[in-house]
Amino acid sequence: MSTEPTPNRFIRDALALTALAAAYRIAFWIAMPRVIDTADAIHYLTYAEHILQTGFTGLDPRITPLFPAFTALLASLGIEIEFAARLVSFIAGILTVPAVYWLSHSLFGQMPARFAALAVAVWPWLADYSCRVAPEALAVFFWILGATLVVRAVPKRWPLPALAFACWFLLHLTRPEGTVLLVAVAVAAFIAYPQTTIAARARNISSYAIAAIVGLAAYAFAMGAMTGQTSVSGRVPDAAGSLRHVFIDRGPEMVQTFLKLSTELLPVMLGPFLLLFAGAGLFMRRESSDMIRGELLLIFLCAVQFGCAVLSTYAEPRYLMPVIIVGAIYAARGIALVSKEVGETRPLVGRLPAAGLVTIMLIGTTATLLPEYLGRVPREPREYKIAGRWMRDNVEPGVIFTRKPQIGYYAGMETTGPLPAESLDEAIVRARHANAQYVVVDERYTAQMAPALRPLLDPINAPPSLTLLRSDLSPYEQARIVIYRLSPADEPAQPS
Numbered sequence: 001m002s003t004e005p006t007p008n009r010f011i012r013d014a015l016a017l018t019a020l021a022a023a024y025r026i027a028f029w030i031a032m033p034r035v036i037d038t039a040d041a042i043h044y045l046t047y048a049e050h051i052l053q054t055g056f057t058g059l060d061p062r063i064t065p066l067f068p069a070f071t072a073l074l075a076s077l078g079i080e081i082e083f084a085a086r087l088v089s090f091i092a093g094i095l096t097v098p099a100v101y102w103l104s105h106s107l108f109g110q111m112p113a114r115f116a117a118l119a120v121a122v123w124p125w126l127a128d129y130s131c132r133v134a135p136e137a138l139a140v141f142f143w144i145l146g147a148t149l150v151v152r153a154v155p156k157r158w159p160l161p162a163l164a165f166a167c168w169f170l171l172h173l174t175r176p177e178g179t180v181l182l183v184a185v186a187v188a189a190f191i192a193y194p195q196t197t198i199a200a201r202a203r204n205i206s207s208y209a210i211a212a213i214v215g216l217a218a219y220a221f222a223m224g225a226m227t228g229q230t231s232v233s234g235r236v237p238d239a240a241g242s243l244r245h246v247f248i249d250r251g252p253e254m255v256q257t258f259l260k261l262s263t264e265l266l267p268v269m270l271g272p273f274l275l276l277f278a279g280a281g282l283f284m285r286r287e288s289s290d291m292i293r294g295e296l297l298l299i300f301l302c303a304v305q306f307g308c309a310v311l312s313t314y315a316e317p318r319y320l321m322p323v324i325i326v327g328a329i330y331a332a333r334g335i336a337l338v339s340k341e342v343g344e345t346r347p348l349v350g351r352l353p354a355a356g357l358v359t360i361m362l363i364g365t366t367a368t369l370l371p372e373y374l375g376r377v378p379r380e381p382r383e384y385k386i387a388g389r390w391m392r393d394n395v396e397p398g399v400i401f402t403r404k405p406q407i408g409y410y411a412g413m414e415t416t417g418p419l420p421a422e423s424l425d426e427a428i429v430r431a432r433h434a435n436a437q438y439v440v441v442d443e444r445y446t447a448q449m450a451p452a453l454r455p456l457l458d459p460i461n462a463p464p465s466l467t468l469l470r471s472d473l474s475p476y477e478q479a480r481i482v483i484y485r486l487s488p489a490d491e492p493a494q495p496s
Contacts, residue, residue, distance in 0.1 A: 010105070013114060014098040021097040021121035025090060028127040031369045032378075034086060035385040036406045041085075041133035045409070048072040048081055061227040066173035067135035082133060089137040093130025096141045097121045100325060103148040107291050107298070108333045111340075112281070115332035115357060120325060122361045124368045125269070129318070135174050136318045142171040143181070143322040147301055150185055151294035153204075154192050160185075160208040169215050172233070177308035179233040182212055184304045192293050253313040260315040261306065269317050269324050270331070273360050277353065278327045280334030302326050332357075381444055383474035383481045385410045390473055391438070391483065398437030401427075401486065403446035403453075413438075418450040427453060428465060431486055439466055442474075442481040457482055 036042060043060075047068035050059060052075050059065065067088060074084035100120045105113035120126055129137045146167030153160050168185055171178035186209050193201040216232045224230030267275055286292070302323045309319035317324070335353040372378055381404070388410025391400070400408045400415045408415030416434040418427040427450065431439060439456070441447065447454040455461035457480050459468045466484040474481045 009110070013110070013117075014101055017101055017114070017117040017121055018094060018098050020118070021094045024122050025093060025127050025130045028124065028365075028369070029086075029090070029131045032128075032131075032372055032380065033382070034131050035380050035382050036082065036133055036409060037380055038134070039405050042405055042409045044068050044071065044133055044135070045081055045085060048075065048085065052076060052081070056222075056226045059227055061223055061229040061231065064135065064172075064174055064176060064178075066170060067138055070138070085133040086131055089132055089134065090130050092138040092141040093126060096126070096137070096144055096325075099141060099144040099148060100329065103144055103151065103298075104329045104332060106148060106152050107294055107329070108281075108336070111336040112329070112333040115335050115354065116329045119274075119328045119332060119357055119361065122358070122365070123328075124361070124365045125317070126321075126325075128368070129321070134318070136321055139171055139175040139178070140321045140325065142167045142174060142178075143301075143305075144325065146171060146181075146185070147298055147322075150189060150301075151291075151298055154189055154297055155194070155291055155293045157194055157204070159204045159206075160189055162207065162211070165208050165211045165215070169212070172216075172219075176233055177305060179216075180308055181301065181304055182216070184301070186212060188297055188300050192297050194293065250313060254310050257313045257315045258310045261309060261320065265315055265317060265320065266324065266327070269320070270327050271360065273356055274328055274331040276331075277334030277338065278331040280338060281330035281332065282334075284334065284337050298326060377444070377476050377479045381406060381442075381479070383442065383444070383476060383479050386473050386475075387411075387440060387442075387470075387481045387483060390470065395438070395469065395485075399435055400438045400440055401431035401434065401436035402440040402442070403449050404442070407440050407442075407481075418446075418453060420450055422450075422452060424452045424455070424463070428463070428486070432488065436486055438469075439484040439486050440481065441484075442479070444479045456484070459484075 036045070043063060044067055047059060047063050047065070048071035051065075051069055051072040056065070056069075067085075070088045071081065071085040074087055075081045079087065097117050097120050101113045101117035104116040126137075129140075146164055149161055149164035149167065152158070153164065164185070168178065168182040172182045186205050189205050189208070190201050193204055195201050195204070220230050220232045270278060305323050306320065309315075312319060335357060339351065339353050368379075384404065384406040388407040391407070391411040391413065397413055400411065400413050401417065402408070402415055403417045405415040405417075416431070416436060418430060422430065428439075441453050441456040443457055447457060456466070459471055459482060462468065462484060465487050467487065469483040469485055471480070471482045473483070
């Protein structure tokens with residue numbers, strides 16, 4: 001097992017790395033101004049607004065409540081709600097860095113912990129999620145801290161602390177897979193404890209297990225009272241109601257997801273540099289075998305997280321964020337061991353792995369931020385916010401017909417959209433059937449996802465039923481956005 005750090009050294013390292021993470025994320029946020037870029041973000045903001053105005057009754061049971069609840073709490077202090085949501089992610093993203101340092105130090109010692117926390121502090125992908133309206137940064141903080149507490153307790157034969165239950169239960173309130181992990185921790189710890197008797201193992205997880213049972217029961221009762229659906233998770237009834245659908249009908253999709261996650265996503269997210277050193281960190285010798293149980297527990301939790309991602313059938317990096325961070329922790333161990341062995345005979349060469357880690361992260365940061373200043377279309381759909389705010393200030397409220405709902409959110413209006421394969425005439429019929437007053441076509445997504453609407457990017461192609469309102473709001477030549485008023489079927493169209 002790794003040598004415990006002196007309190008002063010541990011605190012010094014943790015504070016320095018936390019300060020670095022905060023400074024990097026502040027600079028990242030300033031360098032890449034943020035707007036809402038997903039439909040899920042709108043759901044979380046709407047949920048938070050609902051909590052702020054009317055409390056927890058009448059909520060969607062499929063949306064985990066903690067992230068919007070924290071957002072509502074900050075918004076109650078007078079902070080604008082979108083900024084409040086980003087602030088929740090921002091704080092969680094910063095706090096993840098000392099949690100990673102603690103986890104890595106518990107397993108491998110000081111130098112691997114420094115390298116691991118350094119990688120997480122300046123990883124542009126993680127910094128991006130620290131600025132998003134999304135629960136992933138909050139979830140990964142609870143995941144890493146909960147894993148740390150379990151990994152430290154089991155090899156030392158300590159009972160699972162109350163804080164471990166708190167972390168995993170809060171993860172259950174933040175992401176759907178948290179429910180599975182909350183239960184999996186108890187099962188894994190029971191198996192992994194070094195005691196030979198079942199009674200001794202049961203004693204060490206008893207308080208955790210009782211708290212988990214009581215907590216899930218209380219949550220199910222609260223959900224029943226607030227939403228009318230009594231369940232430990234809004235996603236559980238669907239799975240329990242049709243095991244055939246989950247495991248048989250969706251079997252091919254899960255196989256495809258498994259292959260993509262394991263052979264494409266994980267290698268790409270870690271990259272060849274971290275992947276190489278992660279292999280070294282995983283398989284190189286250990287000075288002590290005491291913490292092998294802790295490592296096995298950590299790998300087991302990663303396997304559960306991976307399995308939940310496969311069950312979701314969405315092969316996206318955010319579902320494997322904790323697994324990728326653990327990969328970086330093993331890469332940090334590999335970097336530290338290789339640097340130490342090589343450095344004994346060639347000190348300058350021994351510094352190259354650490355320098356490579358910093359260089360890789362700086363290259364990633366540059367590749368992410370530089371296009372913002374080269375006149376290219378930004379990654380963030382800022383033209384949506386510009387168009388939405390213009391509509392809010394200049395037209396009467398109404399339903400907007402558009403492929404993406406962010407414009408409607410910023411306009412304070414409802415949205416509906418076209419089907420990908422329908423023609424322009426069919427889309428207009430659909431818009432009228434939905435009582436839409438406006439049609440908004442954008443080049444970034446709508447023109448790609450509903451190609452029949454692409455000609456409307458040039459107002460000269462608009463049919464008589466569409467009256468041009470604005471076509472010059474987007475500052476980006478390749479991200480045009482055009483706003484039309486849709487005349488009712490029984491109203492003569494106005495000339496453009």
